[in-house]
Amino acid sequence: MAPTAAFPFIEVRIVPPPAPLAQRSPGVVAVVGKAPSTADGGSAPANTPVRIETLDDAVTNFARRQAGNVVRNALYNSLELAFLQDPRPAKVYGVKVAGDDYAAALGGLEAADDVTMVSLANESGVGNPAGAGAPTGLQALKAHVETMSAAGQRRIGFAMVNPATEKGPTYVADITTAANPLKSSTSRMVMIAARGADGDAATAAMAAVAGLPVHHSIVLKKIRGVAIPVAKQYSPAEIKGLSEANLTPIIDPTLITGESLHFADGRLFTSDASLLHVDLVRTLDQIEFMLRAGLIGLVGDARITKPGMTLLKTQVDGILGPLKRQAVIDDYQIEIPVLDILTIPEVARTATDTSIVTAARADRTVDLVVTVTYGPAVSRLLVTLVAKF
DSSP states (O other): OOOOOOTTSSOOOOOOOOOOOOOOOTTEEEEEEEOOSSGGGOSOOTTOOEEEOSHHHHHHHHOEEETTEEEOOHHHHHHHHHHHSSSOOSEEEEEEESTTOHHHHHHHTTTOTTOOEEEETTOOOOOOOSSSSOOOHHHHHHHHHHHHHHTTOOOEEEEEOOTTOOOOTTHHHHHHHHHGGGOBTTSOEEEEEOTTOSSOHHHHHHHHHHTSOTTSOOTTOEEOSOOOOGGGSOOHHHHHHHHHTTOEEEEOOTTSSSSOEEESOOBOSBSOGGGOBHHHHHHHHHHHHHHHHHHGGGTTTSOSSHHHHHHHHHHHHHHHHHHHHTTSSSEEEEEOHHHHHHTSOGGGOOHHHHHHHHHHHHHTOOOOEEEEEOOOOOSOOOOOOOOOO
16 A cells, blocks of 8 residues: 655644534513404414514514504503513514414414413413313413423413402402412412503513513512502502412502502412522523533533543533622532542442442433522511610
């Protein structure tokens, strides 16, 4: 065989940079609602998510303009409310319902994997859970967000109690009882209480939350586009009662100048006291996504050796470190039991240590425990005013 010529003497192979890490905005919302199947309901097909970037998009897809005026419907009105919030959601989807079949429309939303919050346009009917048929009303929303979250696509549903329910001595108990079937044991529902609201308070609240950083409490944050007559607004006793029932009242507090509506509390409608607040669940959802996106490149490549597990720990550090610096979290710890054992000389390992390493290598599975310390925002200040003479 003839010898290979030396030219070009030095060979340099160009390796492209690694693919960028997947990113997810925590403020992507979807509004599922009713619009006419005629031309008044726009050109979008039913049960199909359509991204809405402007209100003109909403008119084209879900309404119609006639003689210069928009022919309105429930879905368009709710999308308009979403765009009125400041800051706005990062992205807004609209989904048209065929008749009353919310379950089918929500099913069309399953593949939109960037959605983090969902509402039903101006819908306050609790509906029925899945029986012989699909769930209806807000029960369909609850089933959707719980099922999608369990499958790894974390979502929160925003719903509202019936705003037409009149004030009475048993108001809090009555609406809590009515809403109780929507309580989520996995902290996936927010129930908005806005008696007398003139619009879709659930969608307005959802869009207002979507514009906030995940670790910001929603307490006393502003909601735009919805009004409540003074006579319909909640009394102090009602605000406290609703909050203690894990519903979120909408109020116009005297201590905030001007006339504007705000969240009186920031709780999820849940039976899980450990996951009670919206900002906590949003933060954990975001960290979970970042860990999954940031570690996926190690699957199949990282070795179950001391250098391989050290690389894994370094990668997690690179994800959580910036969150600590940005004050999203207060602190974190990373534990990799296999790495702890691999740092021990082989002759010094116990039989249990050897068994753990052997099992990890045989199964190709490594346990990684990440502990996050979260510093929640203040919801109540206790001030003692002492008078002296």
